[in-house]
Amino acid sequence: MSGIFVIMKKELRRFFTDTRMLVTVLLLPGLLVYVMYSVMGDAMGNMFTVEDDYVYRVGVAGDSDLLVYMDVDVPVTYWDTRTETYTDTVDGASDPMLLLQEGLLDLYVVFPENFSEAFAGSVNHVNPPPHVAVYFNSNETASQGAYSLVTALLEQLETHFRQKGFTVNTDPTLTYDAAASEDTSAMFFSMLMPMFLTMLLFTGAQAVATESIAGEKERGTMATLLITPLKRSSIAWGKIAALTITAVASGVVTTGFVVASLPKMMQGMITMETDLYSIGDYILLGLVLISTAVVYVTVISLLSAFAKSVKEAQALVTPLMMVVILIGLTSMFTEGQTVEWFWYLVPLYNSVQSITGIFAAEPDTLGIVITTAVNLAAAGIGVFGLSRMMNSEKVMFH
Amino acid sequence: MSDILIVQNLSKSFRLSAKQQKLENTNEKVRRAVRDLSFTVKEGEIFGLLGPNGAGKTTTLRMIATLIKPDAGDALLDGASVVKEPEKVRQKIGFLTSELKLEEFFTPDYLFDFFSEVHGIPKDVRNARKKDLFARFGIDAFAQVKASGLSTGMKQKTSLAISVAHDPSVIIFDEPTNGLDVITARTVTDFLLDLRRDGKTIVLSTHIFSLVEKLCDRVGILIDGGLTACGELSEICGGMSLEDRFFDYYYAAKGEEKR
Structure with missing residues (x-):
């Protein structure tokens, strides 16, 4: 037992006192992800949102008075504050498409002649409904925003004037979506975190295990250890x-x-709840993570023992990385559902399922216990194999 | 003096890869590196294995040091079998060869502590021994410098100190002065003589005649994996120089006329 601790101490000292290793393995990957997600989030946010004080430039042709004399039930006020209409500019021969493409307008709405009469006639089933054309440029964020605003407004107007016998989801004091923000966050985490965690654990394991096994072989220090x-x-x-x-x-x-970069990445598309999980959940997560890391480290060490150099070891490990990513992706399709117990007997897949359950706030305790036991048993078999390989001169000194 | 190392019919073959066959322009698929080798080493003596490159010296020492397993035969080191009790053998020996490297990231100070701990040496004994060996080899001056920053001579001195950190009774050195500058080589040979004076047994391999003449009590001449002659230096030389006698044995073993 003391031999294990002596080796452990040396390996940990090697890692935790090596600034280069600490930066490249511990800090840099996370920092890169953080910067990347933040930049991506900002870029995507800029792409899909319009500044709050932006005033849409809307060209209106035809029976444009409609929007002004609407009833108070529709957000005409909002229309007034966020839009500036250009009836003169667009009246006449100007090509609306050209105006939109050149960015002179964000939207171009064409009401047919005698729209009000035609609309009233259609409500009373005298004539077919008149057609309102809304031209926009989907490449422009502002144009998209204006389009959403105006079409929503027109739909509300249409509904209002037809005076339906009932309305749907119009009471602002009520909540109609049964999903609590906690549930949404849990679902979101359960779909993303298993992939991130398993992949990042694997990346960390790959960096240190190839260096520790194949690296020691390559540098000749493994033989020094084997002679003790x-x-x-x-x-x-x-x-x-x-x-x-x-x-x-x-x-x-x-x-x-x-996790710190996710809110930046999502840019407010989802409300992140931070107190979703209990201490117990974190303990279960710790168990799964440790047992998963043991499996990764053992498998990578076995492959590294076959390799003559770190480079060769990394090449051998790459296909395994693909498998880990693919298995990690399965959490995206299961939406936090738990699986039958026997799936927890399959190393790697069991970890993804266990992590999915924990982040969905529905941890399957039995599954997690099976996962931990199976992973530790698999690692035990792997370590036995590694010991045998260390005894083999063909493997160690070829 | 009793025999502390008994080598009995050791044999070892290596499979040659296609690349090696091509490189050596041969069709043989298996190379017999050591053939039926037997000799004994007495307690407290320096025994030298003398032979040209590829004679099987390193392979023999690696088998005795339990780094590789013999295909046949055995060696008993202070009663422990290298085949059946390799861990016991490793406890008793110090092994130094150029293929055993120091971890470049660590300092000589840490490496000495680490290998002492591996051998289960108590801290106070370790510190006293470290003080003594580091002073002897002048390691104190670079004890806190990472091995990556040391010269070849400094590394060899550090390796030497580490290989005897646990005060082994048998020390095995493969080409102990290879690649060293004259000053470091002298330090090493002086140290080997001191070890003998302290009653330690030393088995070394070399192709340098002068080193054998200076250090060894007995010598075994190894040619093409087989022991051609073995005995006390005076016995082997028979009034001639070691170099002349070696070539007598060499050409006789090769079945060639002496040039």
Whole structure:
């Protein structure tokens, strides 16, 4: 047992006192994700939202008085404050499409001649409904905004004037969506976090495990270790334990950056609830993360033991990375649903399912226990294999 | 003096890859690196394995040091079998070879502590031994410098100190002065003589005649994986220089006329 701790201490010292390693493995991935998501979020936000004080330039042709003398039930006031109408500019021969393409107008609305009479006739079933044409430019954010505003307004006007026998969802004092913001956040997290966590854990494990196993072989320091009286199993367990700690640290730090960057990424599209999960949930999550990291580290170490160099080890590990990403993506399609218990017997997939359940605020405790046990058992078998490989001169000294 | 190392019919073969076959212009698929090798080393002596490159010296030492397993035969080191009790053997030996490297990230000070801990040396004993060895090799001056910043000589001195950190009874050195400057080489040879004076047993491999003449009590001449001669230096030389006697054995083993 003391041999395991000696190796663990050395490995942890190697990682946590190496500034270059700390920056590249612990800080940089998360920082990059944070910066990337923030920039992407800002860019997307700028692309799809219009400044609050922006005044839409709307060209109106035909029976434009309609919007002004509407009843108070429709947000005419809003229309007045957010739009500036240009009846003169567009009246006549100007091509509305050209005006929109050149950005001279955001929207161009054409009411037919005698619109009011035709509309009244259609309400009374005297004539077919008149057609209102709303021209816009979908490439321009402001034009999209103006289009949404005006079409919504017209639909409300149409509804109002037809005087339906009932209305739908018009009482502003009531909430009609049964989903609480907590549920929405949980659903959102349960779809995204399993993929992020498993992928980032794997990335952290890959960086340290290839370096620790293949790197030591490549540099000739593994032989120095193998000549000591330490048991091969102690070397293997010591390395796996230390690498798991570093992989979890890397995964957690990077995930922290991801979580911090999500609100920026989503740009208010979703309300982030931060107090969704209990201490118990975090303990369960910790169990799953640690057992998952052990599996990753063990598998990567086994592959690294076959490799002659870090570069070769990374090439061997790449297909496994693809598998991890693909399995991580399955959480996107299950929407937090729990699966049958036997799925928890499948390493990697069980971790994704367990994390999905935890983030959906519906943790499957039995599933998580099975996941942890299965992962630890798989890692145990892997460490046994690694010990055997360390005993093989063909593997260690080829 | 009793035999502390008994090598019994050790054999080792390596499979040659297609690339190696091409490189060496040969059709043989298996290379017999060591053939049926037997010799003994007495407690407290310096025993040298002398031979040209590719004679099987390093392979023999690696088998004795338990880094690789023999295909056949065994070696008993202070009663422990290298085949059946490799961990016991590793406890008793210090092994130094150029293929064993220091982790570049760590300092000599840390590496000495680490390998002492691996061998289960108590802290007070370790510190006293570190003080003694570091002073002897002049490591104190660079004890806190990472190995990546050390010269080849400094690294070799550090490796030497680490290899005897646990005060082993048998020390195995593969080409101990290879690639060293004259000053460091002298430090190493002086240290080996001191170790013998302290009653330690040393097994070394070399192709340098003068080193064998200076250090070894007994010598084994290894050619093409087989032991051609083994005995006390005076016995082997028979009044001739070691170099002349070596080439007698060499050409006889190769079945060639002496040039």
